[in-house]
Amino acid sequence: MEKNKYINWDLLVRHMSGELSKEEEIVFKNWIKVDEKHRKYYERMVEEWNRETLYERDLPRILSNFDLLLETQRKKRKLVIRKRVISWSVAAALIIGFGTLLLLSRQQSEMLTVASSVVITPGESKAYLVMYDGTNIQLDKTTDSSNLIVGSTKIRNNKGTVTFIDNDKLSQQMEYNTLVIPRNGEYHIVLNDGTEVWLNAESKLKFPTDFKGDERRVFLSGEAYFKVSYDNSHPFIVETDLGNIKVYGTEFNVRRYTDEQTVRTTLVNGSVGFQSKESVTENYVKIEPGYQISYERGEDVVVKKVKVANEIAWHKQLFCFERCTLEEIMKDVARWYDVKVTFDNENLKGLSFTCTLDRYDEIEKLLRFFEEVYNIEFKIEGKHITVMEQ
Template sequence: MENFNERIRYLIMQHLKGESTIHEQLELQEWVNASNDHRELFDQFSDPERLKEELKEYFEAQTNIWDKIDAGIKTPAYIEGPAESVTRTIHPIRHHIRSYVAAASLLLIIITGYFWLRPRHTPIEGRSASVPVAARDVAPGGDKAILTLANGATIVLDNAQNGAIAQQGATSITQLTGGQLTYNTPAKAASVGYNTISTPLGGQYKVTLPDQSKVWLNSGSSLRFPTAFTSTVREVSITGEAYFEVADNKSMPFHVKVNDMDVTVLGTHFNIMAYQDEDLVKTTLLQGAVRVNRENQSVMLTPGQQAQAGKGLRVISDANTEEAVAWKEGLFEFNSAGIEMVMRTLARWYNVDIRYEGSKTGNRLTGKIRRDSNLSDVLQILSTSGYHFKIEGKTILVLP
């Protein structure tokens, strides 16, 4: 527990000095989001006027604060969980803090952090202003999609009740909890129609196809598929980005059509990223085998490889598969990414526009950030790499 407290104190100090790495910002963000107590205390101590007030109280106090820190750290109640409530006005040396680990961190900041900050003239207020207040914040995306049936009727899935939502011939369509749609088809279907599921910007969804293959759609994407697979092949088409776990059926190959490409599989796990605003269409294989066909070119992928289709078709032998499917696991992952690529990714998930003021060149970004974070939290982390941001309605300004 002592080592944990030291770590939190270090992370807060690094943040206030403006010296956090992107990984330290992520770690601090996770701690802040762990409880309302953590967030409240952190917000309070991001305010330099509050630091001055607490510093004054410290020197006026007549008690031994170090005994209080030791008592707080050793209190077993915190190990079991935070206290039921915490007052919004925080006075560490007046028994108003009930989150003891947070109290230890903040008392250290009062005593030492303020003196680190003041001589260096760290522009805390300016840094905070570059990522606006919560009232102007943008919430993360979520489980949203529209299902278009064979007859053209549409169902807004995020508004539909769980359970059976439609019948397409002999195929029943059921919505499950957690943004999932499943198709159940009898062994022999008399008629087949085509359905399309589309996710808006800021949306994602999971579909279980009639053959029990599973498809995860990222934001701004679509999947068109038959209500039953009755031919000698299983064929679907996508736009945007999708992750597939294809049910094994060697007698009925599975084909994914995307732009002018065809990806042929038997039973496998793979991701296709084919957004129109990206230069490359990337097919990343995690398990099994796929063949990527484009015009007169064809490549076979093995696990860990990625096919990139741009002006030509090439294979990356040692692809970063974790980065390719991070979105499905609830993460943004960047590895030496340029700011434009990062902002395109954020624009799709938060449904915002991007505007640049100044140069688009600068530090390249590496790290992981949770996709369930509010936009301002993400921008705060990215700002540690030298970029500055401002949210104006549904537009992010990228500033020099």
């Protein structure tokens, strides 16, 4: 039998579940014999299966433990792709749409078409700070401006972090500044109370030079990871156009891009509450670590348990997508690499992916991964990427 480079996922899934016919068992045994890699892969899967108790066995999760490493000689960084079979419906989609064979490994794809010499780079530390008096300060990781004083405000910028420092001459009035993160950027800020905020690409944070009164309130558009300094007597509030998140001292992630319908708050530790702008009461819906609150205008607040690591992956220098459509994925790619993405065929937008990718990889490497999984092709012209069928 000729060796091949494919994994027959349908055969593996039904074999582990004891659902193969006699004829299919023969096919499966032949598949094991034809290549040593097939046998080793199967043995690893059996070992994982045997670790589980009868009531804990979850084949999709077991399969998710196996990683596929795609390496290129040009880069030392490794791209880790966690291949997961999420549910029978996903498996069926693969089987019906693309046959029962899913590509496991393949030589470097030549499908990617690059029609321009324009270099597309991943994001980096860059932002600009609009001070309360209109002063505009450009920030990046190479800027080192120690003890810069603008009006009554003392700030320090060093290696991608801007810090607001206590100043004895602070104004008695509330003075708001805005940190703006462009596409292809990210930045870290330390507020006057010690709270740290990491902002993702295409985000804005409006905040006072010095917190006054009974609360500490900031305004967010985009995505940010917060590590709030504890102060029980002065709750910290993150305000978005859809609702407010109230905390006392905790770590959490907020995502509210205006081109998306929802605001999502994921709690890492501590406690937070959410109140929509349309709420008729002053009550906050609270969650515990490991849970997420999501809200869409006109709908009920939704609380669910999530994989926190997936939701905050960007903060750990990763893209992590679980059952996300290609359209959703390419929105994040567009923000991070500062490109425009169009689809040659609307049906391609709904293709579903589960993977973990390095945010700092070259965009060509990232796109080749998606070409490996489905019969799609990317064409790069300057900073414009077109998604096409092969």
